[in-house]
Amino acid sequence: MAPPQPVPPVFHHHYSHFRPPLSISQPLTLLLLLLHSPSSISSPPPHYQMGLSMVGMGGSVMLVLVAQLLMAGLVGVCEGQGLVPGVVIFGDSVVDVGNNNNRLTLVKANFPPYGRDFVDHAPTGRFCNGKLATDFTVENLGFTSYPPAYLSEQATGKNLLSGANFASGGAGYLDSTSTLYGAISLNQQLRNYKDYQSKVERIAGKANATALFAGSIYVVSAGASDYVQNYYINPVLNRAYTPDQFADLVLQNFNTFSEALYNLGARRIGVTSLPPLGCLPAVITLFGAGRNDCIARLNNDAIVFNKKLKAAGQALKRSHPKLKLVVFDIYNPLLDLIAHPENYGFFEARKACCGTGTIETSLLCNTRSPGTCANATGYVFWDSAHPTEAANQVLSDAILAQGIDLIS
Numbered sequence: 001m002a003p004p005q006p007v008p009p010v011f012h013h014h015y016s017h018f019r020p021p022l023s024i025s026q027p028l029t030l031l032l033l034l035l036h037s038p039s040s041i042s043s044p045p046p047h048y049q050m051g052l053s054m055v056g057m058g059g060s061v062m063l064v065l066v067a068q069l070l071m072a073g074l075v076g077v078c079e080g081q082g083l084v085p086g087v088v089i090f091g092d093s094v095v096d097v098g099n100n101n102n103r104l105t106l107v108k109a110n111f112p113p114y115g116r117d118f119v120d121h122a123p124t125g126r127f128c129n130g131k132l133a134t135d136f137t138v139e140n141l142g143f144t145s146y147p148p149a150y151l152s153e154q155a156t157g158k159n160l161l162s163g164a165n166f167a168s169g170g171a172g173y174l175d176s177t178s179t180l181y182g183a184i185s186l187n188q189q190l191r192n193y194k195d196y197q198s199k200v201e202r203i204a205g206k207a208n209a210t211a212l213f214a215g216s217i218y219v220v221s222a223g224a225s226d227y228v229q230n231y232y233i234n235p236v237l238n239r240a241y242t243p244d245q246f247a248d249l250v251l252q253n254f255n256t257f258s259e260a261l262y263n264l265g266a267r268r269i270g271v272t273s274l275p276p277l278g279c280l281p282a283v284i285t286l287f288g289a290g291r292n293d294c295i296a297r298l299n300n301d302a303i304v305f306n307k308k309l310k311a312a313g314q315a316l317k318r319s320h321p322k323l324k325l326v327v328f329d330i331y332n333p334l335l336d337l338i339a340h341p342e343n344y345g346f347f348e349a350r351k352a353c354c355g356t357g358t359i360e361t362s363l364l365c366n367t368r369s370p371g372t373c374a375n376a377t378g379y380v381f382w383d384s385a386h387p388t389e390a391a392n393q394v395l396s397d398a399i400l401a402q403g404i405d406l407i408s
C-alpha cells in the first residue's frame with residue numbers, strides 16, 4: 001500500500017502565485033516616512049525615476065512612489081506572511097466584477113465595449129473599459145490576481161484563498177434598491193460570504209481560514225444606487241424623507257451590515273464615501289434641467305451623507321476596539337478630477353466615452369451605441385455612471401494614501 005500522501009500545503013501553493021510578500025513593520029515605517037517627508041519626493045533616488053516620470057500628476061506622484069516601493073518588494077521580505085492575506089469586496093457596480101452576468105437583471109456589463117481595455121480586451125462584467133479602482137488597489141497590495149466574482153466559475157478551490165468579490169451592480173444599502181434592479185442585496189451578499197467562509201474552512205482548515213478572515217481587507221462600496229436609482233426617482237421615498245433623514249436611513253443599514261461583517265470575523269474594513277453624485281453624466285442629463293454643470297444640490301446630499309458616514313465609522317471603531325475601519329473619501333479626489341481634468345492629463349469630464357456620453361450605461365452602452373470614443377484615456381467617465389480605467393487609477397491612488405491604517 002502506498003504511504004499516506006502529505007496534506008497539500010494549500011497556502012504555500014497559493015502564495016507561490018504572488019509577488020514576494022512584505023513584512024508589516026518595516027514597510028509601514030517607510031511608507032509613513034515617505035508620506036511625511038516632502039524632500040524624499042522632490043529628489044527621488046535614480047532608481048525610482050521611471051515610476052515617477054510615468055505619471056507626473058501632482059499629488060499622486062508620492063503615492064506612485066509608495067506603490068512602486070511596495071510592488072518592487074524593496075521593503076523587508078519575509079516568508080509566508082503577506083501584507084494582507086486577502087481582499088473581500090461587497091457592494092455595487094463600482095466594484096462588481098461579474099456577479100450579475102448570469103442574473104435576470106438589466107444591470108449588466110458583460111458585453112463589448114465594456115472591458116475593451118481589460119486583460120485580453122474581454123468584457124468581464126466590470127462596468128468599465130478596463131480596471132476598477134479596486135483592481136488597482138489589489139495590485140498595490142501585491143496580489144497578482146483579482147478576487148474572483150463569487151458567482152463565477154473561477155470562484156473555486158485555491159482561487160478562494162485570497163478573498164472573493166460579492167458585489168452586484170445596482171445593489172444598495174437598502175434592500176429595496178437592490179430589489180428594484182434585480183441586484184444581489186447586501187444582506188444576500190453577506191449570506192454568500194458565509195457560504196464562502198465554510199468553503200474556505202473546508203479547503204484550508206479552520207485555523208488557516210480564521211486567520212484569512214481576520215487578516216483580509218474588506219472593501220464596501222455602496223450608497224450611490226440608493227440615491228441615484230432610488231431616492232431621486234422614487235416619489236414615495238422622496239416625499240417621506242428629507243435628504244438628511246434619508247442619509248440616516250441608509251446609514252442604519254450600513255451600521256447593521258458592518259456589525260454583521262464584524263461578527264463574521266472582519267477586522268479591517270474600508271468603506272467608500274459617496275462620489276459627487278451631481279457630477280455623474282447621467283445625473284446631469286436627468287436632473288440638470290438642461291444645464292451642463294454638476295448639480296450642487298445632489299453634491300450637497302453626498303456631502304451630508306459622507307459626513308454622517310465618517311461619524312458612523314468612528315462610532316463603530318469606538319464600540320469595537322479591535323476593528324480597523326477607514327472611510328475612503330472618493331468624493332474630493334473625483335470632484336477635483338472633474339473640476340480640473342487637465343491637471344491629471346484628462347480633457348473630458350462631462351461626456352462619457354460610451355455612446356453620446358450623456359445617458360448610456362449598462363445595456364444602453366453597447367457596440368451599436370453611436371459616438372463611442374476611440375480612446376478613453378482622456379475621459380474621466382467611461383459610461384454615464386462609471387469612471388474610466390484612467391480615472392480609477394487616480395481614485396486608487398487616493399485610496400492607497402488613505403488606507404495605511406488598514407494594513408498597519
Ligand SMILES: *[C@@H]1O[C@H](CO)[C@@H](O)[C@H](O)[C@H]1NC(C)=O
Pocket residue numbers: 007008009010011012203204205206208
Ligand atoms: C495551513 O497553512 C499551513 C501553511 O501556513 C499549511 O502548512 C497547512 O497545510 C494548512 N492547513 C491545511 C489544513 O491545509
Ligand SMILES: *[C@@H]1O[C@H](CO)[C@@H](O)[C@H](O)[C@H]1NC(C)=O
Pocket residue numbers: 375376377
Ligand atoms: C490612448 O491615448 C493614450 C494617450 O494619448 C496613448 O498612450 C494610448 O496608447 C492610446 N490607446 C489606444 C488604445 O490607442
